[in-house]
Amino acid sequence: MISFVGAGPGAADLLTFRGADRLARADIVIWASSLVQEEVLDHASAEAVRHDSAGMTLEDVLAIYQAHPAARIVRLHSGDPTVYSAIGEQIDWCVAQDREYEIVPGVGSLSAAAAAAGRELTLPQVAQSVVLTRLGGGRTAASMPEGETVRAFAAHGSTMAVYLSAARPEQLRDELLDEGRGYPPDTPAVVVARATWPTEIVLTTTVAELPEQIRAHGIRTAALVLVGPALAAAEAPRSRLYDPRYSHGCRRRSSEGSTEGRPIPVEKRRLT
Numbered sequence: 001m002i003s004f005v006g007a008g009p010g011a012a013d014l015l016t017f018r019g020a021d022r023l024a025r026a027d028i029v030i031w032a033s034s035l036v037q038e039e040v041l042d043h044a045s046a047e048a049v050r051h052d053s054a055g056m057t058l059e060d061v062l063a064i065y066q067a068h069p070a071a072r073i074v075r076l077h078s079g080d081p082t083v084y085s086a087i088g089e090q091i092d093w094c095v096a097q098d099r100e101y102e103i104v105p106g107v108g109s110l111s112a113a114a115a116a117a118g119r120e121l122t123l124p125q126v127a128q129s130v131v132l133t134r135l136g137g138g139r140t141a142a143s144m145p146e147g148e149t150v151r152a153f154a155a156h157g158s159t160m161a162v163y164l165s166a167a168r169p170e171q172l173r174d175e176l177l178d179e180g181r182g183y184p185p186d187t188p189a190v191v192v193a194r195a196t197w198p199t200e201i202v203l204t205t206t207v208a209e210l211p212e213q214i215r216a217h218g219i220r221t222a223a224l225v226l227v228g229p230a231l232a233a234a235e236a237p238r239s240r241l242y243d244p245r246y247s248h249g250c251r252r253r254s255s256e257g258s259t260e261g262r263p264i265p266v267e268k269r270r271l272t
């Protein structure tokens with residue numbers, strides 16, 4: 001069995017119980033030291049053979065899979081393995097070779113960054129969609145399908161999480177603004193570098209000021225940029241989910257005490 005396990009954003013206690021179980025039983029662990037903290041490997045047994053994938057190619061990794069058909073192999077990917085982890089090509093190999101595999105979800109850097117920012121990414125009437133994307137161009141230009149530019153998504157004004165792009169902050173700002181067709185310049189932005197690591201950095205800024213802030217803090221890698229009006233601390237209309245006048249499968253509505261559509265003071269929202 002080959003288990004593609006999400007290691008979480010960094011902190012060892014953000015590994016799932018299932019991920020820890022797979023690690024504890026693994027004969028072989030292949031992990032990426034660039035984004036996974038070594039403490040996560042404490043869940044593996046002392047006998048498990050460990051390989052750091054930082055200097056390996058896909059072929060190197062597949063050669064290990066090939067050489068150990070009966071082994072329990074854990075391939076540890078940062079965050080959640082279904083986002084920017086290059087497991088698709090490994091799954092294709094498993095299918096072609098008739099090798100059993102599974103995906104163990106992980107806490108993605110998106111969740112960790114939003115938690116560090118202390119914000120909900122979706123607010124009623126403000127933002128109900130989250131776009132996960134990255135800048136095009138650079139060395140991975142060929143990876144970007146047409147129509148998926150940051151510039152194109154910026155026109156929607158929803159919450160956006162931009163991965164793998166902190167090293168090009170001017171391009172990021174320019175695409176987010178798109179010369180007046182994208183986000184307004186004062187749209188809130190939060191840059192979270194190394195979320196949940198001891199060296200975590202959280203910068204609260206605006207789209208216009210992203211380059212200065214990112215460069216001033218020397219951030220280039222392992223950073224997620226969150227953008228959108230939901231990241232503001234301003235008051236927002238409350239959700240209907242917990243409104244007394246709104247019924248759903250688990251609760252009948254009551255006719256009294258509705259606060260639907262009424263904003264909740266910021267101090268109260270922070271307490272919930």
Ligand SMILES: C[S@@+](CC[C@H](N)C(=O)[O-])C[C@H]1O[C@@H](n2cnc3c(N)ncnc32)[C@H](O)[C@@H]1O
Binds near residue numbers: 109162196
């Ligand atoms: C190769 S991708 C892996 C994404 C990962 N699968 C996930 O779900 O978070 C690496 C990018 O994810 C983001 N990232 C991963 N870990 C992070 C962390 N602890 N803090 C902030 N961003 C992180 C950064 O944008 C980084 O450039």
